[in-house]
Amino acid sequence: MPPPQMMGIYPADSVVEVAQSLPIDPLAQGTAELLAGDVEYRIHLILQEAKKFMTHGKRRTLLPEDVEFAMEALNVEPVLIPPRPLPLPQFQAIPIPSSSSHPQNLYHAPDDEIDFASYLKQPLPAGVASSGGVKWKAHWLAVEGVQPAIPENPTPVQRAGPSRPPVASTSLRPQARAHLPQELQLYFTRLTTALVPPSPTSPETEPERHRVAALASLRTDVAVAGILVYVVKWISESIGKCLMAPTGTIGHLVDAVDALMSNESLFVEPYMHQLLPPLLSIILTVPLGPHPPSSSSSQPSPYDLRLQASNILGKIAEKYGKSYAGLLPRLVSTLTKALYSPPFPSPLGASNPPAGRYEGALLALSYLGSQTVRSAVWGKAGDGIRRIDDLAGTLYTDAGKKKNLMIRALILIRSKPSDQPAPQVNLDEIADLFGPNLANALNKKLWTASELLRLRREELQGGLADSEGDGEAEGDEMDVDARA
Template sequence: MGESDLAYGSSFSIDSMKVIAESVGIGSLGDDAAKELADDITYRLKVILQDSMKFMHHSKRQKLTITDIDHALKIKNIEAQYGFIQPDSLPFRFASGGGRELHFIEDKEIDLSEILSAPPPKIPLGVSVRAHWLSVDGVQPTVPENPPPLSKEAQKQESVDPMTKLSKSANEDATGKPMCGKAARLKASESVHVKQLATHELSVEQQLYYKEITETCVGSDENRRAEALQSLACDPGLHEMLPRMCTFISEGVKVNVVQNNLALLIYLMRMVKALLDNQSLYLEKYLHEMIPAVSTCIVSRQLCLRPEMDNHWALRDFAARLMAQICKTFNTSTNNLQTRVTRLFAKALQCPSQTNNDTGVGPSMANMKEPEKTPLASLYGAVQGLSELGPEVIKVFILPRVRWLGERIEGALTGVGGADRLAAGNLKQQLLKVLAPVLRQLRQPPDQPEDYKRDYGYLGPSLQQMVGKLRVSPAGGGGGGAVAVVTCTPPLVPVTPPPLVTTPIHVGVAKTVGSYTRPGPSPKIRVSVATVGDGGAAAATCAPPLVSVTPPPLVTASLHIPKTIESVTTRNVVISASPAPQSPVPATPPPQKFVIVASQQKPTQAQSAGGSGHIVVHGSQPAIVRSQNVQSVVVTSGPAPGTGPAQKVVVVGVAPQTSSSQHHNQLSQAPVSVVAKPVFARAAMGPSAPQPTQPPPELDDLSHLA
């Protein structure tokens, strides 16, 4: 019976009957009996299925469920089948053996005691009603609940081939935007004219929205800004006001660069980020405004009023990442975006004389076309911008300029002027960070300091050390090294707030080389780990972050270090300071790549604001520390103290007890991002654990800066 026709369904095979009979203990079922059974069962099953279809239809579903079949059995006066659960899909397993083939559903044995001991499952959310306008006078308003009036594909199509819009105007109805009679008549009369590509009328609601959003984005209320950015990043139907948004950003950057208003520049870049993240927008048509604005924020000579104090480096880093994102998303063979952007940055790295000769550098470079040298800040931006574009770019454009850059750095470090010295330090760290991984690939060991000195000038020895460390680290994380402290700051990107914990505790991460975005599971956590000093560099000091933010409890678990990082990192140690479990969480034994250190309960210590509430833990295993009311935690892992060089991790966490409660409200809104700072580094550690003595002098908290 297996070979039944396609049009009228299939039926059970005799073999199936035999297998089923065997499963209930009937060993020898005759062929005739099996055939009779197969026919009968096929018929009965089909009738039941036809009835259950009725229940499916009346439940307004398009998917038949087990309850439908139960109801169909019930109206046939057959007892329903109990105990069948209904997962989303029922994968048939296949097994063969002894010349027989068998398809079956895997039915796992369930241990009841496990279920009983397990914590009760979460209560499902209650049903609730929500209303929105589907249509106002026949026109669909652009609210998040409605589908976007113009899909991203359509926008893309339009920007690639503007003629489609013209040809489509004949049958406007097809785009899903209905026209009322008046508009249709109007259209018929002007159908001769070439229709403009962009809609230039904004409805009153859209105008209000635009006003509200732009004001909030550059306003002073951080919570509302987070909401506004969230709206920009998620709402569909913004494409009609996109030209205005882009102009707003572009003009805003122009004005605020002149006025050196760092805060506003940061806000504008966050707007760019939000627009880039919006799934329903296609920005290609507006890149001519976006790219100059973003690149200005990367390489501009001065972005803030007090270059020696303010942290404009974070803005440059952030803008550079944006630029990389733009390049990645919109680069095509026709617009050669990445090539052009790369050329832009590369020119900043040219010798001043060459720069002078060039004229068409681009608007953002205008302020560099002075006879004197390119400022160090711009060099930093250019290096950062190039390094975000990938190792190849670094190899081709930065590496040949290392010697020259080294001279500049040397000059600045030895010269006078705090700002210059700071800039040079940053630039140096940046260069080391981006170059070391490339050099590691490029050069064969052994790394001789003399060779490096010869090839790369001033930076040679430092580079050699970095590369040396890189070579060692992936193998086993040996050798002490630089340590970075990560402070959590409100992010550049608004994210869903993590579940609150009672005591905010801070967090450190150890040293990584490179900066990356870390894709966490549910809360997006942006982690950027800044430069790391080379061995023996002076320890920096940390200040308690003014805005303390609770790290999400999942920080440790959520660490997926991107592959690109693996080659870069020497050792990543991540510490979460969530005051979560009573018992030490057995840190999932990680590969050598990183050590997870959670926190451990410690007796509460009386604290003074700047006191020394450090916990020092030594152990050969990754230590788990929970800290409460602790200002900082220092963890070293590695051999016991005194027996050998220990691997050190320094965590500086600050939880000002007084401020914790008042931050809670704020925290529920303020999401987390983590910016790393170099604190100090030592190549080899003595038995005594490092004590972070002072708070760091500056913060990476962008919102604070703003």
């Protein structure tokens, strides 16, 4: 029978080090964990008793004598005995020059100067001296501003702190290993390992074939239901950890969410609260992906990732929006708040504010349905589009040389039907009503421009307000052309 897993915070390595410094036999396997749990329990007991003395003294600060009293009350011999009562610092007065007849003083607690040469020659306290492994040792902290590479000084990697893994661990936790059969544990490990290859892959490589097979299993296999709760948790944790990882890794995780939602044999509804935050993080997080951005053509752009996540968000809203009345309003409220929030400085030091949040909000709102587009984006007589066009002019520089992705996400009308000729539209009118950036984007989409003008004229004439029953028919004409 394996030893019980201790869930405390006191490290078992400290128990092992203390045992190695004492003349005793080596600890058996699992003994250090049990002793660490017992030490943590006794520390909690002493602190709980010390808190009683602090409360009885009508104080909010725990003092060393409170711990000493608690150890005496519990019949525990203290290791270090501080002087009692503790000496109080004597305040000294510094006269301040003043023109008035009354002298003014500034009181402060002086800092005692310690001579290290004499201090290090003093014997150690009795409790410390009797314990093994505690002693004074001198070493160089820095030589001419540079830390020498000696064991006592931390390495550059240790000073930088633990590196955050790109994805969550593919190994199951002890609780899951205790409940799942060996076959499902192996299935979970193989599945999660194949979904996110360790390095970029091309279509003909072995890791890519494994990833495609894992996506197919996630999309059609009934056995995923046995590990569904662990797969959902792994996906949500992985997306939260790799928002600044290579965009290919984020794209692989979005593909996994899409495949999971496409599996009709799974009951994913109870896990929506775990899948929606990662999708919204991809849609609204700035910056998304590594910095500096990767120039590789095999890596998807942040715009493509937001587009794919918005598509999945629209499927979720369409599938579960009728069952949960508050789902769609909460999504619309979150996205609208992000869309109409003021620009903020670039966290990467760019000259222009980042536009990714507004691109993602527009794409996500467009996939939530025509009525959402009409209320959250169109506004009253197209005023919302005018504001977005002005915002796009502020966020982007040299819009004529590169595609304005925010205006690209703003193309709301479906592509021209094939049986209708292209109408004649005055783009100057589009520029006056909605803004020059949108007019430039609609230069080759004259049918879309004519529909925007038609909708605005009808609303200004009161057509939309009078024909409330025809709102759905007209609203069906509004859609997003994400491939524009």
